[in-house]
Amino acid sequence: MATTHPALVRLLLAVVLLAGAGAARGFYLPGVAPADFRKKDLLSVKVNQLSSIKTQLPYSYYSLPFCRPETIVDSAENLGEVLRGDRIENSLYVFEMMEPRLCQIVCKVVLSQDDAKDLKEKIDDEYRINMILDNLPLVVPIKRLDQEGPTVYQHGVHVGVKGQYSGSKDEKHFIHNHFTFLVKYHKDPNTDLARIVGFEVKPYSVKHEYDGEWKGTGTHLKTCDPHARRLVVDSDSPQEVEANKEIIFTYDVNFEESDIKWASRWDTYLLMTDDQIHWFSIINSLMIVLFLSGMVAMIMLRTLYRDISKYNQLENQEEAQEETGWKLVHGDVFRPPVHADLLCVYVGTGVQFFGMLLVTLLFAILGLLSPSNRGGLMTAMLLLWVFMGLFAGYSSSRLYKMFRGSEWKNVTIKTALMFPGIVFAIFFVLNALIWGEKSSGAVPFTTMFALVLLWFGISVPLVFVGSYLGFKKSAMEDPVRTNKIPRPIPEQPWYMNPVVSVLIGGILPFGAVFIELFFILTSIWLHQFYYIFGFLFLVFVILILTCAEITIVLCYFQLCGEDYEWWWRSYLTSGSSALYLFLYATFYFFTKLEITKAVSGVLYFGYMLIASYAFFVLTGTIGFYACFWFTRLIYSSVKID
16 A cells, blocks of 8 residues: 555646646655754664565564664554554664764674575565665665666665576575665755755675674674775675574665755655656546547537427427437336445445545645655545545435435445445455464554454444434435336347446546556555655546546436436446456556465455455446436426426
């Protein structure tokens, strides 16, 4: 989420473009101070979850038979970290600043049958070990094949690999039991203080041998001895994973001075090498917007202007009765739709979701959600969702009052409970599946209770406050009166069939975002960094324009066909883009992911169902308000007898 997933504003467009072109520039939360280290200061490496792109189920580092400290200490975690499945703990990997060490023994482990089985399963599922030093994640540098491009960094190091011995066809499992760490630091030229700006590793599998008895960390290894110039530089004699066999874990650590400054240390992690694809996405989306804008401009400036002038120049009732078109339904166009209360609920929820995204991306664009603030993005989104309940209640009750409704409390309760209730129910089922797999990604009961407390303790009361304020405010005046007897709707051509027009309308908003959607899904499900909020902001703006314009165009055609039941269709026209989002997520699952476990597949489609549902609410609300503004504008511009 993020994972993220999981995921829109800059103050000025020029600043947004700058952010998009260089969104990976280091920028930190105000008040977050860098840590300064002197020579020989202790550097404690922390371990995080074991993660896999094949299962999407994180596990605690110490769920495998790795070297354990006497006391395991959990680091303080925010709400977002817990929901992401992060479990940050201490480890036996402790360095001294600017003091290289070679062939350091961590511990010796003898594998049981269960230990060997667990290790083999994790190697089969390509699990990675995640470590943290000075809030920087451990990465494995991978050189590009062309040798010219910048180094690519893999997040985390694999637990082990599968392979064969020379001359054998039997596949074996080998564990990475030797790590060569590289700590990069930037030194202050005026003092002896230094700041850590990089944390890299190269893993090896080595079957260690030693002389005499085992003496703990003081044992003399024959396979790794700096005095005899025997260092680990390859995995020619790998350590196989076998029951009742011992594994010796070792490491080297080297330090390298770097020109990278502390404020820019995340740049290499967030380096965007595919910015041309993002710009292609923006240009592709802008073409759609320009096409739709041209259609809207033609409707507004030519067709509508001509229609309004003609309608206002009619001299008698007989002439008016001979006319056809959108003016003839002026007495029915603002008639309350069926299930008006449900429409109000979904509009209010969409306003809540829109406000959350808007403010979240504002914070992200301005750098207030730095990647160093692990879990900060998800925490901010949750809290903003809660506080945006005020606007949800206000907008739903205002619309409901315009429909001359009186049961505003029922609408308020549905606004506060319907969307979050459905999402929470799906999330609860998925969390139960994760619990069944004994994964550390399962949300603890205390965190679940905190979510419910935020929901009922803050969000629900705010929805009621907003709803009360909206309902007590004077109703929005209709530009025309509503006929008592509904006007019959003539038969429509096939392309204006509600289902057909809705499905057509959803294609363009999805087409405006699907390229950027690929990168977002890759970030969430392939565990890659995503911090290009400048591009994301532009795509979000384009999405708003596309949803608004396609809804206005189809709404105009609908009214010209004397079909005045536009309320729900305007919502579904742009909201149907969520259907294409889910279909694309299905395509992505079968073409880009290697998920084989049934539980992992259920988790993927469960979370993408939630994302599609949220996308439906967001885009549907944008289209609805655009069409609502359009109809009020055109019907207030003609003379009504």
